[in-house]
Amino acid sequence: MMKKLLCLCIVLILTACNSSDSEENPSPADIESPDDASKETVQAGLNQLGFEALSGLDKNEDGNVFISPISIWTALNMTYHGADGKTKAEMEEVLGLENIDSDALLSADHDLLMEQAADNQEVELYLANAVWFREDMEINAAYQEALETYYQAKIDPLTTADAINDWVAEQTNDRIDHMADDISPDLILFLLNAVYFQGDWTYPFDETLTEEQEFSLEDGSTIETPMMTLYKKDLYYWEDENVQVVSLPYEEEETIQMQIFLPSEDTSFSNFREDFSLEKWQESMDALEQQTGTVLLPSFTLEYESELNDFFIHLGMEQAFDPNQADLSNMFEGTNASDAYISRIFHKTFIDVDEEGTEAAGATSVEVEETSAVLEDTFTMNINRPFLFTITNTEEDIILFMGSIEQPVQE
Numbered sequence: 001m002m003k004k005l006l007c008l009c010i011v012l013i014l015t016a017c018n019s020s021d022s023e024e025n026p027s028p029a030d031i032e033s034p035d036d037a038s039k040e041t042v043q044a045g046l047n048q049l050g051f052e053a054l055s056g057l058d059k060n061e062d063g064n065v066f067i068s069p070i071s072i073w074t075a076l077n078m079t080y081h082g083a084d085g086k087t088k089a090e091m092e093e094v095l096g097l098e099n100i101d102s103d104a105l106l107s108a109d110h111d112l113l114m115e116q117a118a119d120n121q122e123v124e125l126y127l128a129n130a131v132w133f134r135e136d137m138e139i140n141a142a143y144q145e146a147l148e149t150y151y152q153a154k155i156d157p158l159t160t161a162d163a164i165n166d167w168v169a170e171q172t173n174d175r176i177d178h179m180a181d182d183i184s185p186d187l188i189l190f191l192l193n194a195v196y197f198q199g200d201w202t203y204p205f206d207e208t209l210t211e212e213q214e215f216s217l218e219d220g221s222t223i224e225t226p227m228m229t230l231y232k233k234d235l236y237y238w239e240d241e242n243v244q245v246v247s248l249p250y251e252e253e254e255t256i257q258m259q260i261f262l263p264s265e266d267t268s269f270s271n272f273r274e275d276f277s278l279e280k281w282q283e284s285m286d287a288l289e290q291q292t293g294t295v296l297l298p299s300f301t302l303e304y305e306s307e308l309n310d311f312f313i314h315l316g317m318e319q320a321f322d323p324n325q326a327d328l329s330n331m332f333e334g335t336n337a338s339d340a341y342i343s344r345i346f347h348k349t350f351i352d353v354d355e356e357g358t359e360a361a362g363a364t365s366v367e368v369e370e371t372s373a374v375l376e377d378t379f380t381m382n383i384n385r386p387f388l389f390t391i392t393n394t395e396e397d398i399i400l401f402m403g404s405i406e407q408p409v410q411e
Contacts, residue, residue, distance in 0.1 A: 031150070034108040038100055042108040043397060044278075045096035046073040050399050051278045052315065053347075054388075057306045063218070063386075063406030066304040066349045068195050068362025069399045070116075070127070075193040075364035076312075077109055078129065078153070079320075079342070081146050082331030087319045094317045110150040115396055122251035123199035125400070128171045129153040132164060132190040138333040158183060164190060172196045172361035175350040179365050188340060189331065189368035197391065197400060199250030200357035203232045205297070207355045215298060216385040218269050218406055225408050227384070228355055230295045236288035237379055242267050244381045245284045246295055247394075250357060255395050258358065259285070260297070261388040262381060269386040273404055276388055285397070293379035300408035301352045308345040308364075323371045331368070339370035351401065360391065360401050 034042075050069025059065055073095075080091045081102060092098050097105060116125055129151045133139055135158070147153040156163070161180040169177035171194035179192060205228035213227040236247040236257075242264055249257045261284065263272040309321055319325045326341035344367040351360040391401040 031110055032107055034104060034111050038104040038108040039111065041096065041100045042073075042105070042112055046070060046112075047281075047397070047399050048096060048278050049073055049076075050402050051276065051281070053308075053311065054402055054404060055274060055276070056311050056314065057308075059404070059406070060302075060304055062302075062409050064302055064304065064404060064409070066302050066351055066401065066403035067306075067347060068349055068360075068364070068401050070112075071193045071195045071362040071364040072308070072347055074109070074113070074127070074129065074151070075191060075345070075366050077105065078131070078147060078151055078191055078193070079328075079366045079368075081106070082140070082143050082328050083320065084329045085327040087325070087327040090317045090319055094312060094315045106146055106150040110152075112396075112398070113152065116393060116398070116400075122253050123256050124197065125199075125256065126171065126194075126196040128194050130164075130167055130192050130194075131155050132158040132192075134158045134188045137188050140330055140333055143331050158187065158190060164192065168192060168194050168363050172350070172363065173198070173359075175359070175361040176348050176363045179346065179348060179363055184369065186369040186371075187343075187367060188370050189366075191366040191368070192363060193365075194363045195361065195400065197256070197358070197360045199256055201355075202249040202251060202254055203230060203235075204357070205230045205355040210299070210355060213296070214384060215408060218386055223407065225298045225300075226410070228297050228299055230297070231293075232295075233292040234290045235293055235295070237291045237293055237381070238284060238287040238289060239379065243272070243284070244379070245288065246293070246381055247285075247288055248295070248297075255393060256400070257392055257394050259390045259392060260295075260381075260383060261390075262383050262385070263387075265385070269406065273388065281390065282397075285392075285394075291379055293381060296380075296382045296384065297353070298383065298405075298408040299354045299410070300405065301410060302403070302405070303348075303350050304403075305346070305348040308347055309342075312345065323369075328368060340368050341371070343367045343369040349401070351403065358391070362401065 046069055053067050113127055131153050164180040165178050168179050209229040210226050212224045214222040215225045216222050238245045244262045247257045247259045320342045323341045328340040346365045349362040386406040388404050390399050392399050
């Protein structure tokens with residue numbers, strides 16, 4: 001299904017768009033390591049944003065949602081460093097950054113991106129950032145340095161949509177190939193994060209055991225879907241009267257794992273999804289214990305996309321979208337800075353789950369324009385009804401992807 005990992009890398013080649021002889025940026029080794037409090041702030045803020053998005057974004061036509069919290073977080077943080085005044089204060093509250101200063105955040109975000117690469121030598125986990133500026137705009141030097149140094153962002157002149165789409169396709173193994181339409185004359189900045197993951201299961205599902213079975217939808221009807229089967233000792237599992245939880249690892253290191261949350265048959269999935277929180281997720285993670293059991297999981301492929309403007313406005317980040325009030329003055333030099341506002345935040349994802357493993361990709365763009373129970377010895381977990389899942393770096397407790405599946409769909 002998917003190629004094996006040959007190398008793991010993060011974009012380190014940087015191109016400045018307004019200066020051909022700019023000074024060399026500090027290497028990652030020269031950046032001071034963040035303190036534990038800063039790392040915890042970033043971890044909690046990123047994961048909490050993911051849960052807010054999972055419950056706050058609209059389902060697709062099949063009733064499914066799939067997002068990348070780390071992608072949304074990174075794109076919004078890069079934007080945050082260009083904001084000031086009330087615009088910045090609103091972003092701080094929404095992102096949970098009230099108790100961390102900008103320098104500490106830069107260090108913690110850089111550490112976050114580096115650790116995702118350092119912790120995973122077998123799976124393919126790739127994060128990259130890029131920013132395109134309109135050439136007639138004078139970029140704030142400190143803002144440009146932050147993007148290049150801490151977010152390892154590629155910076156290029158804003159020319160055509162093809163250049164942007166070609167870049168995101170390259171970063172996501174062609175799983176996401178369109179993030180920009182025609183470039184508006186008013187568009188002055190296009191900021192983009194891309195994340196790509198591919199990993200084979202530590203314990204693959206036996207293809208010979210996959211067969212069509214019924215999957216119950218929330219309205220009580222059923223569909224036929226390919227159901228994969230895994231019987232294995234030493235799976236991390238936990239259950240109570242409301243939910244079953246299993247964690248399925250990738251590769252030998254098992255650093256990246258998929259956690260699946262299956263509500264009990266007499267529990268409303270809508271209510272369970274609405275009540276699913278960072279605290280409950282963490283409690284489940286802490287309660288997992290090794291057991292022997294059987295897991296039946298539908299194979300599925302999902303593409304999802306959503307504009308995030310209304311989502312962030314609902315959370316309280318209002319001024320950044322207001323052409324008359326937005327303060328993004330730390331992005332640019334000169335009088336043009338007062339005209340800049342966020343016109344669109346867009347998120348797009350892809351996931352494919354089969355007997356071999358998982359391939360997932362996510363991208364988030366920010367467009368800036370100017371104005372003109374007791375456990376048994378064994379368990380069986382038949383995931384034949386709507387379920388939630390997360391893909392997590394368990395070493396860092398960082399949620400890379402998360403989703404809600406009401407109807408598994410085949411490619």
